[in-house]
Amino acid sequence: xxxxxxxxxxxxxxxxxxxxxxxxxxxxxxxxxxxxxxxxxxxxxxxxxxxxxxxxxxxxxxxxxxxxxxxxxxxxxxxxxxxxxxxxxxxxxxxxxxxxxxxxxxxxxxxxxxxxxxxxxxxxxxxxxxxxxxxxxxxxxxxxxxxxxxxxxxxxxxxxxxxxxxxxxxxxxxxxxxxxxxxxxxxxxxxxxxxxxxxxxxxxxxxxxxxxxxxxxxxxxxxxxxxxxxxxxxxxxxxxxxxxxxxxxxxxxxxxxxxxxxxxxxxxxxxxxxxxxxxxxxxxxxxxxxxxxxxxxxxxxxxxxxxxxxxxxxxxxxxxxxxxxxxxxxxxxxxxxxxxxxxxxxxxxxxxxxxxxxxxxxxxxxxxxxxxxxxxxxxxxxxxxxxxxxxxxxxxxxxxxxxxxxxxxxxxxxxxxxxxxxxxxxxxxxxxxxxxxxxxxxxxxxxxxxxxxxxxxxxxxxxxxxxxxxxxxxxxxxxxxxxxxxxxxxxxxxxxxxxxxxxxxxxxxxx
Amino acid sequence: xxxxxxxxxxxxxxxxxxxxxxxxxxxxxxxxxxxxxxxxxxxxxxxxxxxxxxxxxxxxxxxxxxxxxxxxxxxxxxxxxxxxxxxxxxxxxxxxxxxxxxxxxxxxxxxxxxxxxxxxxxxxxxxxxxxxxxxxxxxxxxxxxxxxxxxxxxxxxxxxxxxxxxxxxxxxxxxxxxxxxxxxxxxxxxxxxxxxxxxxxxxxxxxxxxxxxxxxxxxxxxxxxxxxxxxxxxxxxxxxxxxxxxxxxxxxxxxxxxxxxxxxxxxxxxxxxxxxxxxxxxxxxxxxxxxxxxxxxxxxxxxxxxxxxxxxxxxxxxxxxxxxxxxxxxxxxxxxxxxxxxxxxxxxxxxxxxxxxxxxxxxxxxxxxxxxxxxxxxxxxxx
Numbered sequence: 001x002x003x004x005x006x007x008x009x010x011x012x013x014x015x016x017x018x019x020x021x022x023x024x025x026x027x028x029x030x031x032x033x034x035x036x037x038x039x040x041x042x043x044x045x046x047x048x049x050x051x052x053x054x055x056x057x058x059x060x061x062x063x064x065x066x067x068x069x070x071x072x073x074x075x076x077x078x079x080x081x082x083x084x085x086x087x088x089x090x091x092x093x094x095x096x097x098x099x100x101x102x103x104x105x106x107x108x109x110x111x112x113x114x115x116x117x118x119x120x121x122x123x124x125x126x127x128x129x130x131x132x133x134x135x136x137x138x139x140x141x142x143x144x145x146x147x148x149x150x151x152x153x154x155x156x157x158x159x160x161x162x163x164x165x166x167x168x169x170x171x172x173x174x175x176x177x178x179x180x181x182x183x184x185x186x187x188x189x190x191x192x193x194x195x196x197x198x199x200x201x202x203x204x205x206x207x208x209x210x211x212x213x214x215x216x217x218x219x220x221x222x223x224x225x226x227x228x229x230x231x232x233x234x235x236x237x238x239x240x241x242x243x244x245x246x247x248x249x250x251x252x253x254x255x256x257x258x259x260x261x262x263x264x265x266x267x268x269x270x271x272x273x274x275x276x277x278x279x280x281x282x283x284x285x286x287x288x289x290x291x292x293x294x295x296x297x298x299x300x301x302x303x304x305x306x307x308x309x310x311x312x313x314x315x316x317x318x319x320x321x322x323x324x325x326x327x328x329x330x331x332x333x334x335x336x337x338x339x340x341x342x343x344x345x346x347x348x349x350x351x352x353x354x355x356x357x358x359x360x361x362x363x364x365x366x367x368x369x370x371x372x373x374x375x376x377x378x379x380x381x382x383x384x385x386x387x388x389x390x391x392x393x394x395x396x397x398x399x400x401x402x403x404x405x406x407x408x409x410x411x412x413x414x415x416x417x418x419x420x421x422x423x424x425x426x427x428x429x430x431x432x433x434x435x436x437x438x439x440x441x442x443x444x445x446x447x448x449x450x451x452x453x454x455x456x457x458x459x460x461x462x463x464x465x466x467x468x469x470x471x472x473x474x475x476x477x478x479x480x481x482x483x484x485x486x487x488x489x490x491x492x493x494x495x496x497x498x499x500x501x502x503x504x505x506x507x508x509x510x511x
Numbered sequence: 512x513x514x515x516x517x518x519x520x521x522x523x524x525x526x527x528x529x530x531x532x533x534x535x536x537x538x539x540x541x542x543x544x545x546x547x548x549x550x551x552x553x554x555x556x557x558x559x560x561x562x563x564x565x566x567x568x569x570x571x572x573x574x575x576x577x578x579x580x581x582x583x584x585x586x587x588x589x590x591x592x593x594x595x596x597x598x599x600x601x602x603x604x605x606x607x608x609x610x611x612x613x614x615x616x617x618x619x620x621x622x623x624x625x626x627x628x629x630x631x632x633x634x635x636x637x638x639x640x641x642x643x644x645x646x647x648x649x650x651x652x653x654x655x656x657x658x659x660x661x662x663x664x665x666x667x668x669x670x671x672x673x674x675x676x677x678x679x680x681x682x683x684x685x686x687x688x689x690x691x692x693x694x695x696x697x698x699x700x701x702x703x704x705x706x707x708x709x710x711x712x713x714x715x716x717x718x719x720x721x722x723x724x725x726x727x728x729x730x731x732x733x734x735x736x737x738x739x740x741x742x743x744x745x746x747x748x749x750x751x752x753x754x755x756x757x758x759x760x761x762x763x764x765x766x767x768x769x770x771x772x773x774x775x776x777x778x779x780x781x782x783x784x785x786x787x788x789x790x791x792x793x794x795x796x797x798x799x800x801x802x803x804x805x806x807x808x809x810x811x812x813x814x815x816x817x818x819x820x821x822x823x824x825x826x827x828x829x830x831x832x833x834x835x836x837x838x839x840x841x842x843x844x845x846x847x848x849x850x851x852x853x854x855x856x857x858x859x860x861x862x863x864x865x866x867x868x869x870x871x872x873x874x875x876x877x878x879x880x881x882x883x884x885x886x887x888x889x890x891x892x893x894x
Binding site for chain 2: 015152452
């Protein structure tokens, strides 16, 4: 095993060396740092050209310059990286790189996680309801999303998502017809998800319809959008709902202890809603993170106290309920910053932003800044989710179908296990194995592949650094991008292989 | 009547259906039959062919003249204010196409001709990319998987090398070397970068195939490596190859349009679908039609190709059984029972229009008592 890792790491390093060398030569051919001077009419043109050749060592052949660059990169191992200079602005590439990576990670993380969760959920449900109306609809939607060019979606989102929604926010009331149509669609979707005989479908449809219509009517009637918040009641109800749903999926409602643990965690979350308002005051990113850990630990502890024969399950469920509940508290607090944010002069009543990752010149508390970054994140995130969601749906549907046809699933059914256990334990877990190997690759791809989304929404991330480097004839930022992306891609590939071997013992790594 | 009996009967009926479907057919025939039956794939195939024909015949291809009045370079005075599309589906005067169905751009060029030209370019790029990358992918994957050992390691590292190279750089390099790259050159370059996925898949297939008996037999019989690879093993990987090269087609369209959008691909005066969108995105507020039509055709082409690929996958995959509808199952079951009339036609929900007259009577008289129970038995496995 160690032998394998060592050999693999060594060969990966070799690949990275060769790749960077080739790309260095290619980029050197592609760019022309002298292009602006060649066409200039300045009297001292020749002197300027000479100066630039001197500055960028253009008289040195590119393989030799590559060695110089490589020396700077090797410095990273002893703690002083030198990735060169973006010469048009005289910025150190390391500085640009650090800020770019930060921006890209901020942009990509949420989108990837959301796409993954949504995609896997829809794919699994679609597989369980194979060849039903729901399945066909989802196949069609995922194919459609898969075929959308990202730049096209993004431009449309800017036009309709941002401008349309901002217009709506100026007068946030929902017409009766809209309420009814949305409720109808929700009802149809939910009855298709739950499936079953006519009676069951009708019950599901009716309850989904009533709940959706009620919530929308409440939102419209109380002008919720102009001062949104969740409040104690909604947090309690949602928390208990989450507790029931998670227990039903992960342990079965017959496991009373797990259910009690989950519900008491949900109640605890609602109970700390009021004290949390003080804890959140003057918070920073780290306090929020710490509080999240604390609350999750409390949830796990509650699970432990309820115990029972299957203590681990209770602990897992209530920990998860606590984490999600804390998410509700967090969202509630961010929402409270909405009204002053909405009315502030920097926003001017049009909160959904189309450009950049933060409103320039906006000053405010931690929560205002959080809200600001969310309003900037929302459009690019939706655009990215729409596109990668489709791939996850297709993967998880295919692998779930594959697993459901396996003999061990039949065996599990034959020995009389409940359908929940068969699907969650035997089928779902195994269907995640191929997915686990795709996720690292996908993350690597999306890290470098958000070039278009970044460009359209004006985020100054990795893609922008690369693109502007190419356009401004700077080799060093381009090479920094290549280095990072190549490194991440190779590590992700390696991780995927390793993960596959760990998850599926039939695969031998040393072969 | 117990649920178990119904289930066995159902399984039997299901098996019978499947057997009848494939009896006496070669693999190719089965695949073709399954593919032709895949509705979404067939519709997509028709639509795709229609798009191709429209794009080629309307403005012509190379020296062949087309039937459309304008070409993609001609400028003309605006027919409607702002160059609005003359295509009208309903309203005053009913449906009519007019001189500029997709509108005109700010120079008065006909958007229909430009979109058609864009489709031609994008489709050319798509087919060349897919062809080049499939050929390289097969070759590299087959050699790596067949010979294993150091050749395999070397080729796989070589593959990783290509994964690392960003596609955008190719566009930039080409732009430098050729001024504005022609579609064919761009497509070949993209094809040279895009084969890595297929190579890995083919290699995986070859790794498992080379341990099989028929390969062993061929080797013992003295077949050369080339013969074993191309005659014995490659036909067995054809499913993977066809499906993936189809999906590669749609990826290639999106890749080309994205590159052109970023201005590293096809550039003016050449026209491609991505290039059109890039050119007109700032005009979205004033001339949305310039943006819409190009985008719609990208989506249509990619969607069609994806559905065709899906249909091929279903057709090639023997495990991907198409589960017959409940109605078809009942019908088959009834027919089986008609043959062996001693069996009790218990508990069936029948669509009355589908069955012969005497049977309906029998079912109505005998099956009423427990009709409700069996209705649920067919689908409970998923709840």
